[in-house]
Amino acid sequence: MAQKKAQPGKKRPAGKPAAAKAEPAPKAEPVKKAEPVKKEEPAKKAEPAAQAEPARQEAPAQKAKPAKKAKKPAAKKTAPAPKAEAAPKAEPAPKAEPAPVCDTPRRSVAFIGSECHPFVKTGGLGDVMYALPRELAKQNCDVRVILPRYACIPQQYQDKMVYRGEFYMDLGQTGRRYYVGIMEYIWDGVVYDFIDNQEFFTTGNPYVSLVDDIPKYCFFSKAALAALNYMNWIPDILHCHDWQAALAPVYLRTLFRDSPVGRAKTVLTIHNLRFQGIYNIPTIRYWTGLPDEVFNMGALQQDYVNANMLKGGLAYADRITTVSNTYAGEIQTPEYGEKLEDHLRYHNYKLRGIVNGIDYGMWDPATDPALAVHYDITNVLRHKPENKRALQQELGLVQDEGKFLIGLISRLTNQKGLDLVNAILPQVLDGNTQVVVLGTGDKQYEDTFRWYENEHKGMFSACIQYDEARAHRIYAAADALLVPSRFEPCGLTQLNAMHYGTLPIVRETGGLKDTVEPYNVFTGGGNGFTFDRYDAGLLLDAINRAKTEYFTSRYHWDEVVQRDMAKDVSWQHSARQYKELYLELTPW
Numbered sequence: 189m190a191q192k193k194a195q196p197g198k199k200r201p202a203g204k205p206a207a208a209k210a211e212p213a214p215k216a217e218p219v220k221k222a223e224p225v226k227k228e229e230p231a232k233k234a235e236p237a238a239q240a241e242p243a244r245q246e247a248p249a250q251k252a253k254p255a256k257k258a259k260k261p262a263a264k265k266t267a268p269a270p271k272a273e274a275a276p277k278a279e280p281a282p283k284a285e286p287a288p289v290c291d292t293p294r295r296s297v298a299f300i301g302s303e304c305h306p307f308v309k310t311g312g313l314g315d316v317m318y319a320l321p322r323e324l325a326k327q328n329c330d331v332r333v334i335l336p337r338y339a340c341i342p343q344q345y346q347d348k349m350v351y352r353g354e355f356y357m358d359l360g361q362t363g364r365r366y367y368v369g370i371m372e373y374i375w376d377g378v379v380y381d382f383i384d385n386q387e388f389f390t391t392g393n394p395y396v397s398l399v400d401d402i403p404k405y406c407f408f409s410k411a412a413l414a415a416l417n418y419m420n421w422i423p424d425i426l427h428c429h430d431w432q433a434a435l436a437p438v439y440l441r442t443l444f445r446d447s448p449v450g451r452a453k454t455v456l457t458i459h460n461l462r463f464q465g466i467y468n469i470p471t472i473r474y475w476t477g478l479p480d481e482v483f484n485m486g487a488l489q490q491d492y493v494n495a496n497m498l499k500g501g502l503a504y505a506d507r508i509t510t511v512s513n514t515y516a517g518e519i520q521t522p523e524y525g526e527k528l529e530d531h532l533r534y535h536n537y538k539l540r541g542i543v544n545g546i547d548y549g550m551w552d553p554a555t556d557p558a559l560a561v562h563y564d565i566t567n568v569l570r571h572k573p574e575n576k577r578a579l580q581q582e583l584g585l586v587q588d589e590g591k592f593l594i595g596l597i598s599r600l601t602n603q604k605g606l607d608l609v610n611a612i613l614p615q616v617l618d619g620n621t622q623v624v625v626l627g628t629g630d631k632q633y634e635d636t637f638r639w640y641e642n643e644h645k646g647m648f649s650a651c652i653q654y655d656e657a658r659a660h661r662i663y664a665a666a667d668a669l670l671v672p673s674r675f676e677p678c679g680l681t682q683l684n685a686m687h688y689g690t691l692p693i694v695r696e697t698g699g700l701k702d703t704v705e706p707y708n709v710f711t712g713g714g715n716g717f718t719f720d721r722y723d724a725g726l727l728l729d730a731i732n733r734a735k736t737e738y739f740t741s742r743y744h745w746d747e748v749v750q751r752d753m754a755k756d757v758s759w760q761h762s763a764r765q766y767k768e769l770y771l772e773l774t775p776w
């Protein structure tokens with residue numbers, strides 16, 4: 189779950205202009221929708237934040253109030269009737285409460301993160317922000333997901349958003365008040381609130397460069413809390429994700445301490461410790477306006493020069509989670525700790541690993557529209573070879589169901605163990621084995637794989653691209669999937685592979701270790717083939733063990749195929765663990 193290129197969406201200006209375009213609909217609605225909320229405490233919401241911020245004394249509360257009042261007149265001005273009708277349809281907040289199917293007490297949770305499938309996704313974080321809230325909604329949670337309203341969010345979703353309100357907010361030492369619009373979309377029991385501000389969210393991709401991203405996520409984290417106050421929706425739990433939302437717990441315990449949202453408990457999840465949001469202290473101080481006491485070595489300060497947003501969040505969060513148990517242990521060591529190992533060891537009493545799942549709606553070989561032939565556990569042995577032949581044809585490989593087909597679907601970066609793969613490919617390509625690589629990333633790896641394709645025509649295919657459908661076909665066609673990562677917080681590809689009856693060959697690190705039990709040749713147990721040290725020879729050995737089993741003991745191989753398909757890699761179990769964590773923090 190790292191930061192890759194965002195999937196392109198159709199552009200549409202976000203921020204005020206967009207709101208302005210849509211004004212007719214939104215403003216007509218919000219008056220109705222938001223009214224109840226406003227009645228309760230619109231003014232208060234702005235006030236608490238104001239109270240917390242010294243700068244506000246000058247005028248914040250006053251300004252905030254008029255801003256709300258101003259809505260009504262605005263609505264009157266622009267209230268073209270046509271869209272006003274659509275408003276009531278989208279409004280019904282009650283939909284957000286599905287029938288509880290579990291017997292644990294109800295809790296409200298606000299997810300704060302920088303990406304979420306299908307609106308915007310660059311990696312595993314987007315998958316988690318999509319699937320976990322939906323599963324939590326089934327487990328008696330009232331979930332609201334707060335996201336930036338990037339311009340790259342596809343038009344089809346922009347069109348479904350409904351204006352929920354707007355206000356102005358101070359930001360750091362800028363001396364300015366910034367527009368915060370709230371656009372809402374309710375879908376499958378989950379409410380999505382998009383924070384709108386054209387100044388920060390107009391770029392096509394969520395992540396541009398730190399120079400832009402630091403102010404953007406300082407604004408976003410603060411606006412998310414202010415928006416909760418504004419909507420008068422105070423969650424039991426604030427669940428923040430990665431460095432982009434890591435300032436939320438810090439704001440919550442400082443500037444927002446005395447506001448309504450200040451009563452929430454916080455969970456911060458690390459999806460990939462490599463990305464931390466580090467920048468010089470004056471800049472972060474300027475954009476956050478956080479008090480001096482947070483810029484110390486126990487919280488935001490990284491060294492004499494820099495502040496680290498993730499580090500601050502880890503210090504202030506009530507609980508820290510990461511996406512597997514093994515990774516939770518690894519990040520407390522110098523090898524994997526990305527210079528935060530001491531800080532994490534200090535806070536390890538509140539650190540926990542909860543492994544990710546996959547969404548069975550998106551990943552199901554029985555219904556997957558991308559596949560040549562659908563299959564399930566009862567007919568996988570018959571239909572998988574047909575998918576293999578179809579892929580061989582698609583990619584120009586020698587069409588032979590008897591070849592051992594290895595897939596590799598990955599960002600092509602140093603994290604993913606590709607130097608090991610390159611070192612052993614000549615030995616792997618023995619005439620009976622084919623390899624398909626799908627991915628984009630560092631040029632050195634892209635070029636090397638292209639070279640192999642040229643050298644081993646018909647046996648090696650380098651697909652240097654991001655292609656969801658092709659990824660699905662590779663999972664369905666391959667016999668084994670390679671994941672030899674240097675480090676892997678959780679990893680989703682091995683889960684997808686198992687669910688499609690493809691045996692993973694993985695390095696025993698992070699989530700790979702927690703989800704793939706090594707095959708035991710004596711008992712026949714296990715899910716895949718593993719190796720421990722980061723060593724090309726050990727990777728080759730694991731591949732050779734897989735090949736031996738495939739070519740000489742197919743009956744046992746097939747047993748593992750079926751066992752992997754039967755393995756529960758859904759979100760259900762993980763969501764239950766998150767729910768338990770929430771209950772632990774809110775034991776009333």
Ligand code: ADP
Nearest residue numbers: 189190311312627653654655656659679680681
């Ligand atoms: P990451 O570190 O990139 O987040 P994960 O294993 O957690 O790795 O998630 C990767 C996800 O992205 C998987 O669902 C995988 O199928 C998908 N993926 C990776 N590369 C590609 C690609 N080139 N084309 C299509 N899907 C890809």
